[in-house]
Amino acid sequence: MKENPTAVVISNAPTPEGGLEDLLNQLAFWEQLDAFRQKADKAPADVRVFIKPDMEFYELDSPTGTDPGLVEHLIDLLAERKYINVLIGDSLDDADHWLENRDILILADLVGYQFTTKKGNDYEIVNLSENLIDPSAEKEWTLPDRRLSADWLEADIRINFAKNKTHEEYGYALGLYNLIGVFPKRAKSYHYFHRLSAPSLITELLSLTPVHFTLIDAWTSNHGSQGIRHRKVYDTRTLIGSNDAVLADWVAALKMGADPSISPVNNHALKQRGLPAHYQLRGDLVPYEQWQLPATHVRNSVAHRNQHPTLRHITEMWLQQVDTDFFPFKRVADAKVNQLTTSLFNQIDEQPFSYWGYVGLNYFLGNLHQLLESWRTLYDKDRIFRRETVLGFDPATFRRADFDAIPGYIEPLAQIVRFTPPDRNGLKWRYIDESVLFEYRKILPIPYEAFIDRVPIAEAVFMMYDNIGGKRQPIRYDRRKRILHQAERDLYLPQPNWMVFFGGKPIDVGKIETIRYGKDSQEIFWRMVESANQSARYDDGMVRFGRHDQGTEIVIVARQHFELPLFWKVVNMDFFPQVKDALVSDAYVQFFSRTMAQYEAAYEGRSPYVGSDIKPDYGESGDPDFPMGAEQMRKLLGLFARAMQLIQPAENSGKQGFVRTDEAGYHHFKSGQTDQELTHSAREIIRDFYRAMRKDWAYLSNDQSGQQ
Amino acid sequence: MNFKTVSIIKYPVEVVWVTFRDRFEEIGERVDNVAYIREVDRTRSGDGPLQTNYEWKVDPPLPALIKGYIKPEMLSWNDIALWREEDFQCHWHIVSHYFKDKMNCQGETHFQSAMGGRGCRLTFQGDIVWKEGLSAIAGFMEGPVNRAIEQVLENMIPKNFHKITQATSLLLAAENS
Incomplete structure (x- = not known):
């Protein structure tokens, strides 16, 4: 057609x-x-x-x-x-x-x-x-x-x-x-x-x-x-x-x-x-x-705010212009907040005060979310929600020869790093074309046959530490129905994790992979073919599970180059090679020692993954209360809207404002009850915020303990 | 205060009209926070329209601020309605047990064909007038509490209408499944 x-x-x-x-x-x-x-x-x-x-x-x-x-x-x-x-x-x-x-x-x-x-x-x-x-x-x-x-x-x-x-x-x-x-x-x-x-x-x-x-x-x-x-x-x-x-x-x-x-x-x-x-x-x-297209400030600030699903949902509810005769709100309180906020923000293109108030509110809410995510990335990974994705690229565009060529690209790199002397952490690594090439090796005291039985080599990359989701798609099998070729998309938390405080993006990489099965070893080789968010330039490598006298030897070789947040690009650690080397080595040793722990967890039947799954049926029936404590968000937005109303110039609001400018140009600020109300509300929000976050996690992950 | 709200039930207008008119007690049993709806009276004078009188008693969740001030009589009323078959319109007024002459609440409900004859659109509109202002309590908290009670009552009426239409849908669906 x-x-x-x-x-x-x-x-x-x-x-x-x-x-x-x-x-x-x-x-x-x-x-x-x-x-x-x-x-x-x-x-x-x-x-x-x-x-x-x-x-x-x-x-x-x-x-x-x-x-x-x-x-x-x-x-x-x-x-x-x-x-x-x-x-x-x-x-x-x-x-x-x-x-x-x-x-x-x-x-x-x-x-x-x-x-x-x-x-x-x-x-x-x-x-x-x-x-x-x-x-x-x-x-x-x-x-x-x-x-x-x-x-x-x-x-x-x-x-x-x-x-x-x-x-x-x-x-x-x-x-x-x-x-x-x-x-x-x-x-x-x-x-x-x-x-x-x-x-x-x-x-x-x-x-x-x-x-x-x-x-x-x-x-x-x-x-x-x-x-x-x-x-x-x-x-x-x-x-x-x-x-x-x-x-x-x-x-x-x-x-x-x-x-x-x-x-x-x-x-x-x-x-x-x-x-x-x-x-x-x-x-x-x-x-x-x-x-009139939405201004860049608006688009960026809304995108920042909407990273959090609850904020996306709640702001939709409270900012949407609605004819309530035909579509009444289910909850009276939401109707009230909606009435207040839409009156403030329905003319952001015409009123600079509303415009900047709106942009500021979006960034404020988005930053709250980012702060929370940063905390979780560093200290509370189990509360990060795992992501499901589609593959994001068409594996059919790669020929069989493309898959078969991957070991030929990785093995020479593995040879180079094998002959590299280990550093103080015992990690062998070096730079090649601005990427880091390294080898990590460890023997787990687990019989080889039992290990490969419970830790499928095809999932070795997906099980790596800090993976928060993705997708694997088998392409070709051998006669014993074992995967020979597969395509994979992996999402990882920013690496090293503390980059999250500098706006570090999750690492999002699409890969094609080849798996080899030997009598005494199994190997997976991967090559990056795409990074949807441009977070990586290289993420290629191999994992080998090998039979060893003392159990199972695991060897990981990889070539990686992840994009740095702007701050670290400006600082440019290349001018401080000793500091950079120490940071790189520590980050990789930590990452791979924890990856080993993930493999051990898989062997022991525990979950080898970081984070919690969002309930796939969330929100499908009934009128769920909202995660992250809608009550707290309502107070927050109400407080913001009230503050906006008070300081909005009188000619915009049509009312006596918090700030009044007299004929001589002096600004007069109203005092008294209004300040107390604001202070009280602010105190209430801070007190309730931690509880709200716990509720958020509990709702999405169905963990009732979080609802205390 | 004027109010208007619209709801649609996925059954033909004739079915919904009869269900609303004759089975209100059953519908009330299916509505959350309604203690009961009881038929008090049903009369027709000659060829005139049918008049029904239903007593309502509700038990809604209330804001903490006014919970202590709400008396049970404030949450019950009689709903007196005239049902005009010829144009599927119902004219009603509310007689509050507590506020009696202080509150005047009346309106009408239009039943119209919708969804190409497969549904019924109900338009519920009316107004509430507080004579001399509401004075449920007196004293220190008089202003905010009375305002809050007024708001709760004003919101309750259209809200209950939506609950009633949903319950009617469920009742009809259960019988037709």
Whole structure:
């Protein structure tokens, strides 16, 4: 269906319906649909068409979701050509935890879906959180949450009908962003933005269940710093469509005047899939005049804040502009905080005071999270949440010869380091091309056969110390069903751990691996092929489990070069070689001695992994109380909002402010009860904070002891 | 204070209308924090609309600030409703057992077809007027406590409406499963 990759932009059509018809004609939509039908040998009525609109509505007639009228017009156009087997759907999301009326059918009815079009064509709306099935075994699924709605999986034609809007973290939210609604879980902020990675999930989804057409409703758009939160309508009078999902967004982003790669979701897809070859662009590509994209400060600060799933969830709840007649809050207290905070932050593009207050609040909350994570990284690793990921690269792009060549690359390096004299810690190591090449060797007093039976060599890399998640995907087996080739993605805590205080990133490396099985030894060789967050330049090596008179000898050889945080790049430890050498040696000895302990743990049947698993069913039923003590966060945000209100200049707030400037230019500060309230609240927050953190961990990991 | 809230039940309007009108006691049994809903009276004069009178007693979780000041009578009331079949509208007013003449609360509930005839949209709207201001208690804490009680009562009515619609959905789902 994509022999002719095309993106079409229709601007300034007389009506949205006319624009849609024009768009489909220019896109050769009908010809492509017919070609598919003929290839599948189906009558039009038997072709299952699924339309996934953007249903991110919190108000009626809001420009944050696809216009239901346009979706229904598309259904009418399909029906004219006898394509009457049409479903529309979306899944539940976090808002169902805190607002009423978020069931998909109810939401659809409230925002204007009639279930019967103006021309009398009936259609069904389905909830993509229901009717979940395992996908076809024909394709290689690496998604950790494999089950998706049968309505999506079994559709013959998938049409993604997105809205044209900005996004405070991603810059823009278009077709690819809209696909997060295909995933079924309700607590999306936990499962798809924290436990799993939304950019990877969406890219993988595109590969596994192709989206045949992406249409973007840009008739009325929502722009500004908070395009998914606050109504800021821009009559762009445009419709965009493509038979390639990445291309459609790319063009729509260009029309916004944005660099298409500012969205991590789109950037990932662009890197993994790229734009189609020989595509055509048709229509007016001039950017919208005075379109407001979220400022860099806003995007960065929101990304910083949203690293914590609870902060992401809670700020969504408290900052979202909501029509409470139609979507009342489930809890009165949340309604109150929402009322206060939205009034403060709904005009951040117009009011510098609100803008900087918002950015400051985001950084403040993000820093609280970072402080907590830093503490856990150093002193409380069991409370770090492990991450599940998709592989993030396509192992099929590597030939068998690429895998077979890895030992030939590693073994000479191993030879070099073997003849390197050990340092004071007994570690053999040296620099090669700015990377560290080292060998660590230890004999465990465990019989070899018993050891390799319980510690699979294929998992030797995954079990290394400070691994907090990733993905392994076997590629090739021998006759005894042992893995010979595999692809692997590993996430490690920043190395050395104290780098976390300087903004050190987790190490995220994708590898291809070859395993060799001998009579007296087993070896795994790996070579890095990608680092999704650019945290590593080299991470190649080998682990060998060998038979030894005194038990099992473990040898680890590796070549590593991890990127340093900015601070350490500036300091440049190369000017202090003795200090640097000592730090490197100590860090590696510590790391590998603890890795040995992990192997021993695996042998003894204990968990060889650092961290706790997030419950995979978290947030799926009921209205869970929120981790990290929503009560404490509510106080914190309430305090901040109150302080903002008090010091906000009177002309902005419309009230007497905390600071008043008299005619002579002197500033007068109000005193008394207000200060006491603030002090009291601040004291309360600090006192409760530790308890809140414990609750956070307890909720996600299901450990009741943390709830004391 | 005016209030308006909307809810949808995934059953046809005729089914929901009859369930609301005739089975309120059963619905009440399925609502958290409702001690009971009891039918006191049901009358119809000639061809006029049906009038129902239900007594409510609720037991909601209360903020610590006002817990000690709330008397049981403050949390019970009579819900007197007129049911107009011809346009599926119900006009109601609340008679509080404690505040009696001090509170005037009335409104209407519209039952409309939704979801292409498969559902029923309920629009619940009304207003609460406190005559001469609420004075549940007097003395040192009079201001904040009275304000807090006022807010709790004002929030309770639309909140209960959502709970009632959810309970109705569950009741109908249980019977149709």
